[in-house]
Amino acid sequence: MRQIRTTFAALTGTLFILAIAGVSQATATHAAEIVIIDGYTKTVRESARIPVACPTDQVLLGRAHFGDENGETTYYCGLIVIDGQRVKVGAPSWSDAQRESNSFFAAPQNGVLVGRQHSGDEKGPTRYATASLSAWGRTVELTSYRWTPGQRESSSHSKAGDYEVMVGRQHSGDENGQTGYQYARIAD
Numbered sequence: 001m002r003q004i005r006t007t008f009a010a011l012t013g014t015l016f017i018l019a020i021a022g023v024s025q026a027t028a029t030h031a032a033e034i035v036i037i038d039g040y041t042k043t044v045r046e047s048a049r050i051p052v053a054c055p056t057d058q059v060l061l062g063r064a065h066f067g068d069e070n071g072e073t074t075y076y077c078g079l080i081v082i083d084g085q086r087v088k089v090g091a092p093s094w095s096d097a098q099r100e101s102n103s104f105f106a107a108p109q110n111g112v113l114v115g116r117q118h119s120g121d122e123k124g125p126t127r128y129a130t131a132s133l134s135a136w137g138r139t140v141e142l143t144s145y146r147w148t149p150g151q152r153e154s155s156s157h158s159k160a161g162d163y164e165v166m167v168g169r170q171h172s173g174d175e176n177g178q179t180g181y182q183y184a185r186i187a188d
């Protein structure tokens with residue numbers, strides 16, 4: 001009888017260890033549920049020098065512009081939710097201004113765009129606001145960075161794909177010049 005109890009205890013211990021190993025393995029391979037929700041939208045006259053910044057805990061998802069520097073630019077912001085928790089967006093940091101007609105801007109690694117400001121025509125200054133993302137006290141990482149093909153600025157529209165956020169923009173020339181956008185995917 002003692003031998004049966006010892007064997008049962010050993011078997012139970014082995015099953016318990018296997019069960020724990022299975023839980024750890026299942027946790028390690030868990031794919032995060034990522035949801036990006038359309039949020040704040042703002043339309044301004046491009047040349048007006050109005051800084052547009054996404055509200056608290058929102059990031060840029062897209063931009064559209066129609067016309068010349070007196071035309072309208074629309075900014076699309078959104079919220080990111082990972083496994084039911086809203087991602088925190090850090091305080092914005094504004095870049096130095098650069099001339100719009102030959103501009104290139106990309107957020108730092110794992111940083112996202114949260115705002116933009118432009119003044120005047122293509123010779124005028126443009127600057128960008130970036131921020132970091134965090135959830136559960138850890139940095140939210142970005143992956144699969146990509147640039148869109150160029151499109152004519154005066155009739156441009158671009159929005160992030162599934163699980164993506166805007167991280168960069170480039171433009172050359174005037175309103176007839178090409179604009180491209182950089183997006184990155186939220187890592188799961």
